[in-house]
Every structure is written in structure tokens, then in C-alpha cells.
Amino acid sequence: MIYTLITMKNQRSLFLLILFCLGIQAQDSNDVILDALNLANFENGKVHKVWLGLGDNEFGNRITVPVIILKGAEEGKVLGLTAAIHGNELNGISIIHKLIDEINPSGLKGTVVAIPGLNPLAIARNQREFMDLQDLNRLFPGKPNGNRSQQMAYQIGEKIVPLFDYHIDLHTASFGRVNSLYGRGDMSDETLAKMLRLLQPDIIVSNKGKASFGEASGLTLRAFAISKGVHSITMEYGNPQVYQSEMVKRGVEGILKVLNGFGFSDSKYDLPELGYVCSKSYWVFTQKGGYxxxxxxxxxxxxxxxxxAILKNAFGEVVEQYAAPESGIVIGKSTNPVSISGSRIIHLGILQGK
Ligand SMILES: [Zn+2]
Structure with a gap:
């Protein structure tokens, strides 16, 4: 009688519990570490969870990232989702976790390759940068024989990016700042504009994403992906080191719309209203130090x-007041009062046509 009340899911849990009690390690697909991903090797119409090796740690074990492959029943394009290349930007991880519960691969045309945690060493340290304090998102294409972060970037660029036709890189603000839900991509590119519109951010900052960050550093993941022919955009979902349910919900809804809009499903879709579009954006910085x-x-x-903004000294006296240098929209802002000269105040977007 009790047995008949146990659901299929519970039966599996019970089975795993028995194995655990017997000291037997259950083998599941997410125990598998691969050194490369060949999507043709994964069975159609199924969800696959594997670890991908991207270098070695100090014990000689693989540094791995989790990869969830939703392999559609029918072949088609590949949508890549990457989260937490900055290790303290976590909303994208929750977006991926919730999204995969919404997609039935047997009804999917094409494949979703999702990596909920692209910078594992930074996630473990609750920090934005790779473990050598380099910004992984400024180092592409990386170097095969370079330093620690350069090799990591190289491995991501070689093993992950070429799998994608479309790519959404999921970010948040960094410590001491908050963000609206905004997207970055080239609105003069029809495909990227459609992706951004379907994702329904509050604000879109239109740029080509091809900027390099000086001679010593390289491309962002987005710019690198674009250089490889991938339709790539960046989405910024809120604040660092937290899960924000509203941001996560909007992220899941938006990505489902992208899947519908790009033929991964037969579902109908409406192209949402275009929100604010900025032709450029920049940070406004303090000139003096204070609070x-x-x-x-x-x-x-x-x-x-x-x-x-107002800047006060240690005695509460106003030392500087700041005004908007141009008309625009507040994309992000500082939440940390402690400011030396050159600290961020607001991320100002200049609306297109203004
Ligand atoms: Zn980021």
C-alpha cells in the first residue's frame, strides 16, 4: 500500500538513498567529465548534464564547468547561454536552472547549451575576477600557453563558443552597484535586435561590442563570439551575489520568447514593444573622495x-555636488557610499536620437 503511493520520482530517490546507505556511488550523467563537447554525440529529445574540463587544479583534477544540453527531438540551431563569467553575478545561474524546467526537449527543434557557472574558481571565492584577479571577460581569445586566466579564456573560446549559433551572456552589476534589466547588442544587426527585443529589457544599449580594452587586454566574450560568427548579446539582470526573483522570472520569460522567435518551437510569439534604446552609455565618476x-x-x-549625487566629507559637509553631464536614463548606479576620487556614481545611457 505504502509502495503504491510512492511516485516514480520518489522511487528513484528511494533507490539512490538505498545505494547511498550501502555506500555505493550512483552513476548519473552529471558525474561525467568530458574534455570536449561534440553535440552530435548526445541523444536527441533528452536533457544531458555533464561537466566540461577546462584545465587542471592544484591537485591535478580537472577545473570543470557544468553544462546542460537540451537536445531537441529535431536537429536545428544552437542557443548558448552562459552565466557568471563574473563569479559574483548569480541571477543568470538561477535563470538557467528555472529555464530548463520549462523546456521539454521532445518538443524542441535545435539545442540549448547552458552553462550555469562559467567561472567556477571565481564563484567559489564570491568574487568577480578569476583566481588571479584578472577579468576573464576582457581576455578573449586568451592564449593556449598564457597565464592562468589567459588559458581559461582560451579553453572557453575553443571548447564552448564554437558550439553556438546564438548566444546570450548573462551578467549582473558588480559589488557596490545595482543595475536595471538592460541588454547590450548591436541594434543595427537585425538578428541581434530581434533577440534583444524578445528579451524585453528595460533599456537596450546599442553597440557593436567589438571594442578592445587597450593593448594589454582582449575582447569580451560577446565580442569574441561575434568575431567567430555567433549572434551574441549581453544581458544584465540586476544585482551581484543575490538571486532576485523578479529578474530571474523576466530572464526565463525572455529566453523562452527567444526560443519561440527563432524557430526552436512551434509556439506563436509576439514581438514585444521596444523599450528605451541608448546609442551610447558611460559612467559618471566622482572627482573628490568622501561619502x-x-x-x-x-x-x-x-x-x-x-x-x-552629493559627496560629503567625514564631517558631513558637502564637498561636491554632481549633475548629469547630458540628458539620459539611469542604467545603473553606485550603492556604496565610500568613494575615493574616480568612484562610480551612475551609469548614464544616452537615448537614441537625442
Ligand atoms: Zn558581468
Whole structure:
């Protein structure tokens, strides 16, 4: 009688529990470490969970990233999702975890390759940068014989990026800042514009993403993917080191719309209204040191000359007041009052056509 009440799922849990009690290690697909991914080797119409090796740690074990492959019943394009290349940017991990529960691979045309944790050594340290304090997202294409972070970037560039036709790189703000839900991509590119529109960010910053960060450093993952012919955009979902349910919900909904909009399913879709589109954006910085009070909110429209922040010294006296250098929209802002000269105040977007 009790047995008949146990569901299929519980039966498996019970089985695993018995194995555990007997000291037997259960083999599951997510115990597998691969050195390369060949999507043709994965069975159609199924979800596959594997670890991909991207170098070795100090014990000679593989440094691995988790890879979830939703292999559609029918062959088609590949959508790649990467989260947490900055190790403290976690909303994208939750977006992927929730998204995969929403997709039935037997009804999918094409494949979703999702990596919920692209920078494992940084995630373990609760930090943005790779373990040598380099920004992995400024190092592509990396170097096969380079230093630690350069080799990691190289491995990502060689083993992961070439799998994708479309790519969404999931980010958040960094420590001491908060972000609206915004996307970065080239709105003059029809495919990228459609991806961004389907994802329904509050704000889109249109740029080609091909900028290099000086001679010593390299490309972002997005710029590198584009250089390899992948349709790649970056999405910024809120704040660092937290799961924000509203951001995660909107992320899942948006990616499902991208799947519908690009033929991964037969479901109908509506192209959502276009939100704010910025032709450029930049950070406004403090000139002096002190304690910063930012006076504007995310997504607030500010006029040129409008007061955006006050800086006080240790005695509470105002040392500087800051105004918007141009009219625009607040994409992100500082939440950390402690500011030396050159600290971030707001990330200002300049609306297209203004
Ligand atoms: Zn980031």
C-alpha cells in the first residue's frame, strides 16, 4: 500500500538513498567529465548534464564547468547561454536552472547549451575576477600557453563558443552597484535586435561590442563570439551575489520568447514593444573622495544639469555636488557610499536620437 503511493520520482530517490546507505556511488550523467563537447554525440529529445574540463587544479583534477544540453527531438540551431563569467553575478545561474524546467526537449527543434557557472574558481571565492584577479571577460581569445586566466579564456573560446549559433551572456552589476534589466547588442544587426527585443529589457544599449580594452587586454566574450560568427548579446539582470526573483522570472520569460522567435518551437510569439534604446552609455565618476549619496533611481530619466549625487566629507559637509553631464536614463548606479576620487556614481545611457 505504502509502495503504491510512492511516485516514480520518489522511487528513484528511494533507490539512490538505498545505494547511498550501502555506500555505493550512483552513476548519473552529471558525474561525467568530458574534455570536449561534440553535440552530435548526445541523444536527441533528452536533457544531458555533464561537466566540461577546462584545465587542471592544484591537485591535478580537472577545473570543470557544468553544462546542460537540451537536445531537441529535431536537429536545428544552437542557443548558448552562459552565466557568471563574473563569479559574483548569480541571477543568470538561477535563470538557467528555472529555464530548463520549462523546456521539454521532445518538443524542441535545435539545442540549448547552458552553462550555469562559467567561472567556477571565481564563484567559489564570491568574487568577480578569476583566481588571479584578472577579468576573464576582457581576455578573449586568451592564449593556449598564457597565464592562468589567459588559458581559461582560451579553453572557453575553443571548447564552448564554437558550439553556438546564438548566444546570450548573462551578467549582473558588480559589488557596490545595482543595475536595471538592460541588454547590450548591436541594434543595427537585425538578428541581434530581434533577440534583444524578445528579451524585453528595460533599456537596450546599442553597440557593436567589438571594442578592445587597450593593448594589454582582449575582447569580451560577446565580442569574441561575434568575431567567430555567433549572434551574441549581453544581458544584465540586476544585482551581484543575490538571486532576485523578479529578474530571474523576466530572464526565463525572455529566453523562452527567444526560443519561440527563432524557430526552436512551434509556439506563436509576439514581438514585444521596444523599450528605451541608448546609442551610447558611460559612467559618471566622482572627482573628490568622501561619502556619496546618489539622488536618482534606476530607469529615471535625467535632464542635462540635473543634480544626481552629493559627496560629503567625514564631517558631513558637502564637498561636491554632481549633475548629469547630458540628458539620459539611469542604467545603473553606485550603492556604496565610500568613494575615493574616480568612484562610480551612475551609469548614464544616452537615448537614441537625442
Ligand atoms: Zn558581468
Amino acid at each position: 556619496l549619496e546618489v539622488l536618482v533611481e534606476l530607469k529615471q530619466i535625467v535632464e542635462k544639469g540635473e543634480q544626481i
